[in-house]
Amino acid sequence: MRLLRAESMRFWARTLIRWAMVAGLVVAGLVVLGSWSTSTPPPDEVQASMQADFDASVKDWEDNGETYVADCLAAEKADAEELGEPLDYECDEMGPPVWADYAYFATFAGEGLSTVQLSLLLVALLTLGVGVTFVSAEHTSGAIGNWLTFEPRRSRVYWSKVVAAVLGVVPVTVVMVGLIAGGSLWAYDHHGALGRFDLDQDLRPYVEMGFRAAVLALGCAALGAALGSLLRHTAIVIGVVAGWAILVEAVAANVFDAIKPWTLVTSMNAWIQGGTAVYVTECDATDDSGMLCDWVEHPVSQAQGGLILTAVVASIVLASWLVFRRRDVA
Amino acid sequence: MANDLAIETRGLRKTYRSRRGASVGVRSLDLEVPVGGVHGFLGPNGSGKTTTIRMLLGLVRADEGEMRIFGHEVPDRLPAVVRRIGAIVEHPKFYPAFTGRKNLQILATGIGVPVRRVDEVLDSVGLGDRGKDAFRKYSLGMKQRLAIAATLLKDPDLLIFDEPTNGLDPAGIREIRETMRALAVEGKTVLVSSHILAEVEQVADTVSIVSEGTIVSQGRVADLLSSRTAATARVLVADPARALNILQDAGFVVRGDGEALIVEGVENPADVTRTLALQGSYVSALVPHKADLESVFLELTGTAERQSGEPTEGVAR
Incomplete structure (x- = not known):
């Protein structure tokens, strides 16, 4: 607990982290403002x-x-x-x-919900970044070496950092998810623009979606802390994450349709939305030796998405722990 | 392994491997640091001093060998003894954006020391009124002092300072030297690796000299100086050429140095004056030059030739 307290002190003392959280809250506010603006009925004329x-x-x-x-x-x-x-x-x-x-009125069931779902991914991105900078700064500055001369039990040091990163983002996650999900719904409801979204029937699944988004954000904070410890420089982590996003999530997923259901973006969508679907091109040979291709819908369940995300986060967090335990510290 | 040793290593070995190949950092290093007093740890650049300190602190893994601190085998039993160790390895490394006080508060919280102790140690190193400044704004001397303050948080029995006077001005160097002495007087053990040999000579009670990853000599500074290099004497006479012949005939190792003569291996300077006087050659001046740690160091590490023409500071690291 001592280490966790110390790490929490360090977490909240970092100016960059505080600014990142402020930025997150501003973004959440802008999403609500956007929902308000979109759901506002057009003028009388x-x-x-x-x-x-x-x-x-x-x-x-x-x-x-x-x-x-x-x-x-x-x-x-x-x-x-x-x-x-x-x-x-x-x-x-x-x-x-x-x-x-x-009547070109935006409704929550139409535009609103998809905007909320997309915006909730931003929360995960923010907590990932906070986790990365929280831990990598210590490696970049060399302060980790000093820290280990005070507390040489590396497993305790590592886990205290990961847990501190997760606990540290809880407040901003709760506020951001609450603002984005609750604020947007309120804005549409205020303008009577819920559309086919039935508060009695759909509110519970909607709240559950917010809860899942918060869990994803906390997982991303742990992932960020692990990547920060593993790669030791924020710039390298950004490079790796951007490289993955471009090469795997964008290019490879488009070239090799078969991996689409298994990508992280699909998994995140499936997890947050309670299941999603991807379209995969499937081609068959026709009688006259031609190829007939068709877009086939592949449903991806929430459970599959959650399982993939859990596996990825757990493997990287554990791999990072094993490396940190054995690595020479400069 | 002896109980009167603060630090003891046996057959310590560390090889660094990279794509360019392997380089031996430390090979079969047997270090003994007695409990109490200041122990100098000297060696040329790349001789393995910092690697040894890092291995003792569990920052770097040894490939082979045993290490003990106050009888506890490290790194396995390091958690049991870490509260008794304060260490600064190379440059002090803290969180640059945090204030000096915040850095120490975090450390104090991490090791379960009351946070009020932070102000005490800041005052003790003269940083009481600068604790609110960001670490990155500190001068190198202030950074070193903050690092010393951090080590004092634990009130340790063993302090390890790796190049503590690097980059400090003369006043800062003197301050550190006095701090180390004061700690030794309090009964603490101080291990200091430094490239400023004169500094170590002034402050150290015992010394270890490491070369190419292995200890080439260790013991009390006084014993080392008396045993390894005999004194020399610079002699001024009216007729240096004649005096040279007289001394050579008498068995002295002597060479000319302008108007003076340099006599090597002089155990008693009176022997030189007596020999010359008996032959009617009278000494106008005789300056004995005692062996110092630097000459012992250069002799033992074989760096005299490599260092010729270069200042001797910066030899060890």
């Missing part, structure tokens, strides 16, 4: 114009709807006869205009 367009379309449908359907069926029949195969122009789905097609 714009709404009146939308209403006028809608009313005109309704009248047009009432006057000519039957003709439009008849024309559609006729064209479908004529084209089918010409081509010699059945066609479906979906004429039976034609109907009166829908208000939602004319």
